[in-house]
Every structure is written in structure tokens, then in C-alpha cells.
Amino acid sequence: MGLGESLLGIKFRAWQHYIPGKEKTDDNIDFSIRTYPQVSLNTPAGSAQRGIVEPGPQYYLPTEVTAQLGWLALDGEVGRWIGNANAPDQWGRGLIAGHAFGDRFEAYTEIYDLQAINRIGDQPKQRSLTLDRANHVRLLFMGVRSIQSVTRTNGQPSWIAYLGMQLLLGHKEEEVPDAKP
Numbered sequence: 001m002g003l004g005e006s007l008l009g010i011k012f013r014a015w016q017h018y019i020p021g022k023e024k025t026d027d028n029i030d031f032s033i034r035t036y037p038q039v040s041l042n043t044p045a046g047s048a049q050r051g052i053v054e055p056g057p058q059y060y061l062p063t064e065v066t067a068q069l070g071w072l073a074l075d076g077e078v079g080r081w082i083g084n085a086n087a088p089d090q091w092g093r094g095l096i097a098g099h100a101f102g103d104r105f106e107a108y109t110e111i112y113d114l115q116a117i118n119r120i121g122d123q124p125k126q127r128s129l130t131l132d133r134a135n136h137v138r139l140l141f142m143g144v145r146s147i148q149s150v151t152r153t154n155g156q157p158s159w160i161a162y163l164g165m166q167l168l169l170g171h172k173e174e175e176v177p178d179a180k181p
Contacts, residue, residue: 006043007039016032038060042055057084058087060080061080062077075097076096079092088117092113114126
């Protein structure tokens with residue numbers, strides 16, 4: 001047991017389309033394309049030496065597409081992990097579907113596949129397929145056990161969890177007061 005790697009990144013929304021006739025706010029985006037480059041760094045607790053995580057650093061370059069189809073929110077992702085001498089390059093693919101029930105509660109189901117492109121030494125190609133159900137509040141959390149996993153270290157399914165906080169940065173458009181007749 002030990003700490004996993006630290007994942008640092010930044011999300012950039014490259015393009016968005018708003019619902020016609022509605023105010024241009026994040027709540028009224030019906031389609032967007034974004035990327036969020038990340039770097040995975042090992043923690044100082046020695047987890048890489050104990051085989052809990054692959055030695056880092058590794059880099060992730062994903063593209064994400066989000067669409068709102070009526071009440072259903074969809075989010076698809078394809079990305080490439082750039083490994084190192086100890087970790088293979090990998091393709092990540094995923095799809096999330098869900099619904100926001102209010103301002104403070106959302107429920108989603110996600111399927112995610114991570115598959116190695118190359119092998120390291122004579123080890124089998126790595127692959128991990130996960131299915132999870134996540135509930136999101138402004139303080140984000142998720143926990144899941146993989147369905148299928150082939151890893152270099154032990155070949156066992158893995159547990160994945162995250163905890164995060166959403167910060168919305170950038171220019172906020174001024175609200176236009178209602179015109180009084």
C-alpha cells in the first residue's frame with residue numbers, strides 16, 4: 001500500500017457552441033472541444049521502487065469532446081500517454097454519460113480503456129478497462145475497480161480514485177440587466 005503518482009495539468013477549452021437564443025454561459029454550452037495536457041510525477045514516498053506505480057515522469061495529451069443532447073450529457077476522450085524507458089506509450093479512450101439533477105448534484109457513468117502501444121522488454125502489453133459511476137459536486141470524487149487489467153507489476157485489477165476541486169478561471173461576461181417595459 002502507498003501513494004500513487006501526482007497528476008498535474010491544465011484544461012483549455014479550444015471551441016464551444018452555445019444553445020441558440022440562450023445566454024452565453026457554461027450552463028448553455030451544447031458542444032465543446034478541449035484539451036488538458038498533463039504530467040504524471042512520482043510521489044516522494046518510494047511508490048515506484050515498491051512497484052505501486054510506473055517510474056515517471058509521463059505525459060498525457062488528450063482531446064475531449066463534450067455534447068449536451070437534451071437531458072443527456074456526453075463526454076468522449078482520446079489521448080496519448082507518452083511513456084519513458086520504464087513505462088510504455090499508451091492510448092486512452094473513454095466515454096462518460098450522465099445528467100445534472102441540480103446545481104449541486106450530478107451522476108455519471110464512465111467506461112475507459114487504456115492500452116499500451118509498445119512493450120517494455122519481454123512483458124505483455126499493458127491494458128486496463130474500467131467502468132465506474134461517479135457523483136460530482138463542486139468537490140469532485142470518484143472511486144472504481146478495473147474490469148480488466150494487465151500490468152507489468154502484478155497482473156491484478158487495480159483500484160482507482162481521485163479527489164479534486166473545480167476552479168473556474170477566466171473572463172466572466174457581464175450580465176445584462178432585464179429591460180423594464
